[in-house]
Amino acid sequence: MANISPQLLNDCMILGRFSLCHLLLMRDANYPWFILVPDRNNISEIYQLSEVDQHHLLIESSLLAQYLMKSFHGDKMNIAALGNIVPQCHIHHVVRYHTDAAWPGPVWGCVPTKVYKDNELNNVVDKFRKIKIAGFKFHETRHEET
Numbered sequence: 478m479a480n481i482s483p484q485l486l487n488d489c490m491i492l493g494r495f496s497l498c499h500l501l502l503m504r505d506a507n508y509p510w511f512i513l514v515p516d517r518n519n520i521s522e523i524y525q526l527s528e529v530d531q532h533h534l535l536i537e538s539s540l541l542a543q544y545l546m547k548s549f550h551g552d553k554m555n556i557a558a559l560g561n562i563v564p565q566c567h568i569h570h571v572v573r574y575h576t577d578a579a580w581p582g583p584v585w586g587c588v589p590t591k592v593y594k595d596n597e598l599n600n601v602v603d604k605f606r607k608i609k610i611a612g613f614k615f616h617e618t619r620h621e622e623t
Contacts, residue, residue, distance in 0.1 A: 478516055479516050479518045479520075481514055481565070482563045482567075483615045484563045485501060485512065485514065485565065488503060488504055489501035489502055489504060489512060490504065491616045492511075492602065492615065493605060493614050495533075495541075495614075496533060496537075497515055497517075497530055497533040497534060497537055497611075498515050498533075498534065498537050499513070499516060501513075501567075502605075504590070504593065505586070505590045506589045506591040506597055506598075508571050508579075509572035511541065512569075513538060513567065513596060514536070515567075517530065520565070520566040521565065523558060527599065528535045528588060534568070538556060538570070539613075541610065542570055544608065544610050548604050549572040551572035553574075554571070555569070555570075555571040555573050555584070556568060556570055556571075571584055598622055
């Protein structure tokens with residue numbers, strides 16, 4: 478198992494995993510913001526994954542995006558793999574709304590991070606505890622705000 482970047486672990490909580498990727502929740506309640514991290518060592522770019530892993534990543538990303546749009550009723554799904562600060566390959570999935578603080582621009586640095594209230598965090602975590610996406614397994618540890 479590949480280690481998840483300390484920066485990602487600081488900024489996110491682990492929700493679970495698919496067959497290839499860990500699923501993280503960004504600790505920013507301004508947006509429903511999730512991150513897929515392929516469980517592979519020394520990968521900073523998608524093209525560095527094997528063809529099989531690239532295919533799995535696309536499937537997992539698409540399944541996640543579809544679930545997020547259905548569950549969070551978004552207006553647009555933003556998917557990005559930047560890696561300018563965290564070099565480990567990771568793919569952001571941000572549910573966007575015409576009414577969010579950053580619309581229509583990017584979410585990075587637009588407004589200060591908003592800490593989840595306990596009930597907000599529990600609502601998001603509960604959606605993933607009950608998730609029915611092929612290959613997804615919820616990470617069964619106690620999820621607390623830190």
